Amino acid sequence: MGDKTTAPWVYDRVTKWWVDLSQGTDGLESGEANGRYVCRACRENLILRSVKPGAVNRPHFSHRRHTDCSATPAVREQLELDDRIVIEFQQRITRAWPGAHCVLEFPGGLDDGGAEGPLGVLPPAVVVRGGPDGRDVSVVERPRRPVDIGEVQERIRTVRARYGAGARHVWFWAADAASAGRLADLQVAPQGRSGPLVDHMTIAPTEQQLAVIAAGGGVYFLDGAKVLIPYGVHDFTHQPKPGEDWAFTGGRRNWRHDWRISHPVPAPDATRWGLTPTSFDELTRTRGVFTLTAARDLMRTLERVQTGRWNARRRAAAALYQDRHQPPLPAQPDPTSIPLPEPPAPSQSAGQAEPAPAPTWAEHRAAPETSAPTANAVLPPARTMSTTTTAQPGPAEAPTVGHAGPDEDYPLAPPAPTDPPTRPALIPPPPAYPPTVHLPGHHVHQAPSGSGGRG
Numbered sequence: 016m017g018d019k020t021t022a023p024w025v026y027d028r029v030t031k032w033w034v035d036l037s038q039g040t041d042g043l044e045s046g047e048a049n050g051r052y053v054c055r056a057c058r059e060n061l062i063l064r065s066v067k068p069g070a071v072n073r074p075h076f077s078h079r080r081h082t083d084c085s086a087t088p089a090v091r092e093q094l095e096l097d098d099r100i101v102i103e104f105q106q107r108i109t110r111a112w113p114g115a116h117c118v119l120e121f122p123g124g125l126d127d128g129g130a131e132g133p134l135g136v137l138p139p140a141v142v143v144r145g146g147p148d149g150r151d152v153s154v155v156e157r158p159r160r161p162v163d164i165g166e167v168q169e170r171i172r173t174v175r176a177r178y179g180a181g182a183r184h185v186w187f188w189a190a191d192a193a194s195a196g197r198l199a200d201l202q203v204a205p206q207g208r209s210g211p212l213v214d215h216m217t218i219a220p221t222e223q224q225l226a227v228i229a230a231g232g233g234v235y236f237l238d239g240a241k242v243l244i245p246y247g248v249h250d251f252t253h254q255p256k257p258g259e260d261w262a263f264t265g266g267r268r269n270w271r272h273d274w275r276i277s278h279p280v281p282a283p284d285a286t287r288w289g290l291t292p293t294s295f296d297e298l299t300r301t302r303g304v305f306t307l308t309a310a311r312d313l314m315r316t317l318e319r320v321q322t323g324r325w326n327a328r329r330r331a332a333a334a335l336y337q338d339r340h341q342p343p344l345p346a347q348p349d350p351t352s353i354p355l356p357e358p359p360a361p362s363q364s365a366g367q368a369e370p371a372p373a374p375t376w377a378e379h380r381a382a383p384e385t386s387a388p389t390a391n392a393v394l395p396p397a398r399t400m401s402t403t404t405t406a407q408p409g410p411a412e413a414p415t416v417g418h419a420g421p422d423e424d425y426p427l428a429p430p431a432p433t434d435p436p437t438r439p440a441l442i443p444p445p446p447a448y449p450p451t452v453h454l455p456g457h458h459v460h461q462a463p464s465g466s467g468g469r470g
Contacts, residue, residue, distance in 0.1 A: 025061055025076050026053045026121055026139075033119035033139040035102065040066050040074050052076060056086035056094055097138040097159045104157045104187070104237075105141045107295065116144040122154065123173035137166050140174075152182040157237075159189060167223045171230045186227050190238035193218050193290060201248060201274070201289050204320050205313055215289045217248055220281070228280055241292045244310040246317075247277030247285030259329065260336035270328045275321055278314040 025034040027043075028051050034043070044051060045066040052061040054076075062079060065072040078084065084091060101119060109117045119139040141155040154174050174184050196219040202212045224234045236243035253271045255261050261271040274286075281288050293310045 026055055027051060028053060031120050031122070033098070033101075033121065034076075035119070036074050036076075047079065054078065054084055054086075055098075056091050057084045059085065093160075094138075100159045101138040101141065101157045104155070108141060108143060108155065111295070112143065112145070116149055118142055120154075122170065122177045137162055137170055140170075142178075152178045154178060154182055154184050156184075156186045158186070161192070162223055164222050164226060167226050171226070171232065175230075184227070184230065184232035185235065186224070186232060187235050187237045187242075188224070190236050190243065192221075193236045193243060196221065198287050203289070203317055205316060207316065207320055207323075215291060216243070217287045217289050218245075220245070220285075220288050225283065229283060233280065236290065237295075238292075240295050242295050242307065242310075243290040243292055244307055245281050245288040245290055246279070246314050247281035248287045248289045249275045249277060249282070249284070250286040251275065253325075253328065253332075255332070256329075258336050259332035260339055261332050263331070263335065267331070270331070273325065273328070276314060276317050278318070279311055 026032075027034050030042075034052065040063075043063060043066065045063050047060060047062045050060045052063060053059070054061050059078055061076040063074065063076055064070075065074050086094075105117055105119055109115070118141075120142045121139050122142075137156070137158060141157065143153045143155065145151045145153075156170065171184060174182060193216065198217045198219055200214040201217050203215050204210055205213055220228075220234075227234050234245055236245075251273060253261060253273055263270050276289075277285055291310045291313055293307055293313075
């Protein structure tokens with residue numbers, strides 16, 4: 016490139032800022048300025064040219080010997096990509112926080128033994144100053160590539176030494192860094208039990224990210240217009256209490272394996288990290304402070320939901336225990352095996368005789384005519400009613416043939432022979448001759464001669 020440096024961004028030893036000529040040259044000295052400007056790639060001093068009014072060329076930096084940068088093309092390309100991502104991130108923060116002082120800085124510089132030179136991969140940090148007199152400082156890191164643990168620890172020490180222990184040190188890692196350690200998704204209920212379940216990505220944090228958390232910093236992942244905010248997922252197994260049974264089946268078989276949340280910063284002993292997505296615009300909530308309100312509210316909701324989830328599972332375990340350990344009900348006997356009651360024994364009381372069986376039709380026909388018919392003789396013997404008529408005591412005399420009295424019954428008439436024989440009718444036909452049989456104790460009244468009447 017002749018007398019123009021291939022490094023688009025230059026480090027200023029006086030301000031410790033990363034110089035971007037696209038933002039103007041205010042406050043910058045022309046020339047070499049006593050070694051003020053340094054090329055990040057090769058760490059050689061640079062010269063600022065064409066700054067004076069009326070210059071033909073646009074302002075630019077060049078090496079002293081009017082040669083190209085001595086760093087290899089691969090190194091220059093990687094550094095340029097890293098720096099460009101940081102510059103774009105700085106512009107986004109500036110738009111999100113209008114009025115905030117947002118610059119690019121190398122907290123430790125390039126001359127104090129740090130690793131930010133060609134051997135390092137950490138680009139300059141975005142330093143945001145806000146509050147009264149700019150005393151609220153947030154140092155935002157935006158590494159594009161994996162960073163060694165030594166570089167992370169060194170940057171943490173230099174930030175604390177330069178800006179004080181009260182400065183917030185925030186790291187925005189690339190989204191692909193989260194995908195590298197991705198674990199099983201976690202189902203959460205952002206709106207409680209009444210809302211739908213949402214899958215959150217979970218990851219295994221790296222040693223570098225744990226070092227940031229241990230130092231009190233914040234870790235986020237930038238995925239386009241989304242910010243993924245981590246929270247701690249602490250997997251554990253419910254220990255059964257007396258009166259609980261956790262041997263569930265079906266969709267509840269994994270209920271004993273549960274989790275709890277730690278936030279807003281994942282606790283060091285978290286099993287894994289869950290990632291809550293939120294919009295990058297949430298950074299506008301508070302100037303100079305990376306408090307992402309939407310994500311914090313979601314985490315507080317998850318913490319409330321987990322209490323309800325634990326209680327519901329404990330109640331289900333207690334109910335399952337009661338169902339499986341309650342005393343069995345007495346067995347119901349089989350109805351077919353129940354013995355029938357024995358018929359009562361016939362009464363053999365003194366003075367009571369066993370009733371005789373009802374006579375058959377043949378026995379009735381063979382009965383002598385001297386037998387006194389009963390009041391129920393109009394029915395067949397097999398259907399004789401249980402009530403009987405007791406004969407009134409009277410003179411023992413044989414019945415005589417005469418006219419019928421008022422209490423006279425009709426004897427059964429023998430059935431007419433049929434071929435084949437048929438069952439006799441229940442009600443016999445009226446007799447074809449006057450009744451002549453009288454019950455004992457009744458008398459025949461003779462009508463006066465010539466009257467023609469009957470008693």
